[in-house]
Amino acid sequence: MLLTKAIQGYMYDKAASYSKNTLESYKFVHRNLLAYIGDVEIETITPNQLKEFIHWLQSDQYSPNRSNGDTSPLSPAYIDFHWKATRSLFGWAHKVLDIPRPDEDMPRPRFRRAQPKAFTEDEIRRLLKAAGEIKSRSRAGNEYVQRATTGGRNKAIILALLDTGLRIGELLRITMRDVDFESGEIMITPYSTGRKTRPRMVMLGTASRRAAWLYVARMEHTRQSDRLFPMSQNAVRLMLNRLAARADVENVHPHKFRHTFAIWFLRNGGDVFTLQRILGHSSLDMVKNYLDIAQADVKTAHRRSSPVDIWNNDRPL
Structure with missing residues (x-):
């Protein structure tokens, strides 16, 4: 064959x-x-x-x-x-x-998985500012006026990705029935075989909930889809690329918001088991990558703020 x-x-x-x-x-x-x-x-x-x-x-x-x-x-x-x-x-x-397997001795490529990179607070603020700009320019340099609903949608997407740690596919599959705007709860349901997406609940914080509610309210009379964000993954990536260019932020992609959520969750005192459930991972293997970064932060912070070392530098103890 x-x-x-x-x-x-x-x-x-x-x-x-x-x-x-x-x-x-x-x-x-x-x-x-x-x-x-x-x-x-x-x-x-x-x-x-x-x-x-x-x-x-x-x-x-x-x-x-x-x-x-x-x-x-x-x-x-x-x-x-x-x-x-x-x-x-x-x-x-x-x-x-029923043919022989020529791949039996196929050596697996060796590589060291790159450490996840997170956005800084300044980068997020610049992206949000770019999303909210009324006047903007096209790639050709022509000025145009952005619709309020578009800016509101883009801001809501950024905040939702950052606040929940969802994969982009999971975010775009959320329907209006899945969201409780009063509590901020979002129900995530498995897709296809559930190989990646696991049933779980994630939360929107106050600011993210408000941004999503405003976007939905403005679209109330024109909405034609039951999905919260009726866009394709490619459309979201193109939108983020445009905002990144305007905000002068490098390496902007949907999954980086997931990395940022995970790293800051641990930096702010969250535990790995809760993070595993929020992210929908079947094991702790992926979460350990984020834990390594958070632990490195602790070491750096201690070196900067150790009272013994600081006092000893001023005058040996």
């Missing part, structure tokens, strides 16, 4: 198990695999070819062909995703098509 045909069958089987965005990521991996190996008979693919495929992704010879035109190198984590997705494909082929 040709590789394209096998991939088609694999995607048919997985379509019900993954979200649309996850399926797009798998399609990207498959395009890269076909670009390197070609549309050959799947049973003729060798272990050496798969090893060289991963090496190719890490080399200067490879230039990503993303749907959005971005040609920047793949991150180590995304190369690791290629490894996992390729293993998944050939595991499926072994089970369904």
